[in-house]
Amino acid sequence: MFTAPVPTQGLNHLGIAVASIEAARNFYESVLGAAFEGDEVVADQGVHVAFFRLGDGPSAIHLELLEPTRDDSPIAKFLAKRGPGLHHVAYTVDDVAAALASAEQAGLRCIDAVPRRGAHGADIAFLHPQSTGGLLTELCQPAAHAVSVHS
Numbered sequence: 001m002f003t004a005p006v007p008t009q010g011l012n013h014l015g016i017a018v019a020s021i022e023a024a025r026n027f028y029e030s031v032l033g034a035a036f037e038g039d040e041v042v043a044d045q046g047v048h049v050a051f052f053r054l055g056d057g058p059s060a061i062h063l064e065l066l067e068p069t070r071d072d073s074p075i076a077k078f079l080a081k082r083g084p085g086l087h088h089v090a091y092t093v094d095d096v097a098a099a100l101a102s103a104e105q106a107g108l109r110c111i112d113a114v115p116r117r118g119a120h121g122a123d124i125a126f127l128h129p130q131s132t133g134g135l136l137t138e139l140c141q142p143a144a145h146a147v148s149v150h151s
Protein backbone atom coordinates (compact mmCIF):
# COMPACT_ATOMS: atom_id res chain seq x y z
CA MET A 1 0.00 0.00 0.00
CA PHE A 2 1.29 3.45 -0.92
CA THR A 3 1.97 5.79 1.96
CA ALA A 4 2.77 9.38 1.01
CA PRO A 5 6.15 10.41 2.44
CA VAL A 6 4.83 13.83 3.44
CA PRO A 7 1.12 13.43 4.21
CA THR A 8 -0.58 16.84 4.35
CA GLN A 9 -3.89 17.78 5.92
CA GLY A 10 -4.77 20.68 3.64
CA LEU A 11 -3.76 24.21 2.78
CA ASN A 12 -2.51 26.19 5.78
CA HIS A 13 -1.79 29.50 4.07
CA LEU A 14 -0.42 31.23 1.00
CA GLY A 15 2.70 33.35 1.49
CA ILE A 16 2.76 36.49 -0.65
CA ALA A 17 5.84 38.72 -0.89
CA VAL A 18 5.11 42.46 -0.84
CA ALA A 19 7.29 45.56 -0.69
CA SER A 20 4.91 47.16 1.83
CA ILE A 21 2.16 45.52 3.87
CA GLU A 22 0.51 48.92 4.35
CA ALA A 23 0.33 49.44 0.59
CA ALA A 24 -0.66 45.86 -0.29
CA ARG A 25 -3.33 45.23 2.33
CA ASN A 26 -5.91 47.51 0.72
CA PHE A 27 -6.45 45.04 -2.12
CA TYR A 28 -7.03 42.12 0.24
CA GLU A 29 -9.20 44.01 2.73
CA SER A 30 -11.12 46.48 0.58
CA VAL A 31 -11.41 44.46 -2.63
CA LEU A 32 -11.45 40.82 -1.51
CA GLY A 33 -12.98 41.44 1.91
CA ALA A 34 -10.23 39.77 3.91
CA ALA A 35 -10.14 40.12 7.70
CA PHE A 36 -6.90 41.21 9.36
CA GLU A 37 -5.78 38.59 11.89
CA GLY A 38 -2.64 40.16 13.31
CA ASP A 39 0.98 40.71 12.47
CA GLU A 40 4.41 40.06 13.88
CA VAL A 41 8.08 40.51 13.12
CA VAL A 42 10.18 37.36 12.77
CA ALA A 43 13.50 39.03 13.55
CA ASP A 44 15.89 36.24 12.58
CA GLN A 45 14.28 36.05 9.13
CA GLY A 46 14.20 39.82 8.68
CA VAL A 47 10.52 39.75 7.85
CA HIS A 48 7.35 41.50 8.97
CA VAL A 49 4.38 39.17 8.53
CA ALA A 50 0.68 40.09 8.46
CA PHE A 51 -2.10 37.49 8.40
CA PHE A 52 -5.47 37.85 6.70
CA ARG A 53 -8.42 35.49 6.49
CA LEU A 54 -10.78 35.06 3.56
CA GLY A 55 -14.07 33.41 4.41
CA ASP A 56 -15.13 31.61 7.58
CA GLY A 57 -15.14 28.12 8.95
CA PRO A 58 -13.24 25.11 7.62
CA SER A 59 -12.97 26.49 4.07
CA ALA A 60 -11.41 29.80 5.16
CA ILE A 61 -8.17 30.69 3.40
CA HIS A 62 -5.32 32.32 5.26
CA LEU A 63 -2.91 34.70 3.56
CA GLU A 64 0.48 35.68 4.90
CA LEU A 65 1.87 38.95 3.52
CA LEU A 66 5.65 39.09 3.89
CA GLU A 67 7.50 42.39 3.92
CA PRO A 68 11.28 42.62 4.38
CA THR A 69 12.61 44.49 7.40
CA ARG A 70 16.16 44.65 6.05
CA ASP A 71 17.84 44.57 2.65
CA ASP A 72 19.73 41.29 3.18
CA SER A 73 16.73 39.23 4.27
CA PRO A 74 15.50 36.30 2.15
CA ILE A 75 12.28 38.18 1.31
CA ALA A 76 14.24 41.26 0.19
CA LYS A 77 16.31 39.05 -2.10
CA PHE A 78 13.18 37.37 -3.44
CA LEU A 79 11.58 40.77 -4.21
CA ALA A 80 14.74 42.01 -5.92
CA LYS A 81 14.91 38.90 -8.12
CA ARG A 82 11.26 38.06 -8.79
CA GLY A 83 9.20 41.06 -7.71
CA PRO A 84 6.10 40.92 -5.52
CA GLY A 85 3.77 37.94 -5.76
CA LEU A 86 3.33 34.35 -4.61
CA HIS A 87 6.29 33.40 -2.43
CA HIS A 88 5.32 30.04 -0.93
CA VAL A 89 2.49 27.63 -0.30
CA ALA A 90 2.12 26.17 3.20
CA TYR A 91 0.49 22.82 3.85
CA THR A 92 -0.66 21.67 7.27
CA VAL A 93 1.07 18.58 8.65
CA ASP A 94 0.47 16.73 11.91
CA ASP A 95 4.15 16.27 12.71
CA VAL A 96 6.58 18.56 10.91
CA ALA A 97 9.71 16.84 12.28
CA ALA A 98 8.52 13.48 10.97
CA ALA A 99 7.43 15.01 7.65
CA LEU A 100 10.83 16.67 7.21
CA ALA A 101 12.74 13.48 7.98
CA SER A 102 10.51 11.60 5.58
CA ALA A 103 11.00 14.22 2.85
CA GLU A 104 14.77 13.95 3.26
CA GLN A 105 14.59 10.19 3.08
CA ALA A 106 12.54 10.49 -0.12
CA GLY A 107 15.40 12.49 -1.65
CA LEU A 108 13.73 15.89 -1.58
CA ARG A 109 15.93 18.93 -1.10
CA CYS A 110 15.06 20.50 2.24
CA ILE A 111 16.00 24.05 3.20
CA ASP A 112 15.74 23.32 6.93
CA ALA A 113 17.66 20.50 8.58
CA VAL A 114 15.33 20.74 11.57
CA PRO A 115 11.99 22.53 11.96
CA ARG A 116 12.09 26.17 13.00
CA ARG A 117 9.61 28.35 14.86
CA GLY A 118 7.41 30.43 12.56
CA ALA A 119 4.66 32.97 13.14
CA HIS A 120 1.82 32.09 15.56
CA GLY A 121 4.12 29.62 17.32
CA ALA A 122 3.81 27.11 14.49
CA ASP A 123 6.68 24.74 13.78
CA ILE A 124 7.62 24.98 10.13
CA ALA A 125 10.11 23.68 7.58
CA PHE A 126 10.69 24.55 3.93
CA LEU A 127 11.21 22.30 0.92
CA HIS A 128 13.40 23.75 -1.83
CA PRO A 129 11.70 24.76 -5.10
CA GLN A 130 14.12 22.46 -6.96
CA SER A 131 12.28 19.50 -5.45
CA THR A 132 8.74 20.84 -5.72
CA GLY A 133 8.32 21.90 -9.33
CA GLY A 134 9.48 25.45 -8.72
CA LEU A 135 7.37 26.58 -5.78
CA LEU A 136 8.83 27.13 -2.33
CA THR A 137 6.83 24.78 -0.10
CA GLU A 138 6.30 25.16 3.65
CA LEU A 139 5.29 22.34 5.95
CA CYS A 140 3.41 23.85 8.88
CA GLN A 141 2.50 22.22 12.18
CA PRO A 142 0.24 24.71 13.95
CA ALA A 143 0.84 25.41 17.64
CA ALA A 144 -1.40 23.21 19.77
CA HIS A 145 -3.46 26.18 20.97
CA ALA A 146 -3.91 27.45 17.40
CA VAL A 147 -5.18 24.22 15.82
CA SER A 148 -8.85 25.16 16.19
CA VAL A 149 -8.15 28.56 14.62
CA HIS A 150 -6.45 27.18 11.55
CA SER A 151 -8.25 23.91 10.94
Ligand code: CO
Nearest residue numbers: 015064090138
Ligand atom coordinates in the same frame (compact mmCIF):
# COMPACT_ATOMS: atom_id res chain seq x y z
CO1 CO B 1 4.36 30.82 5.60
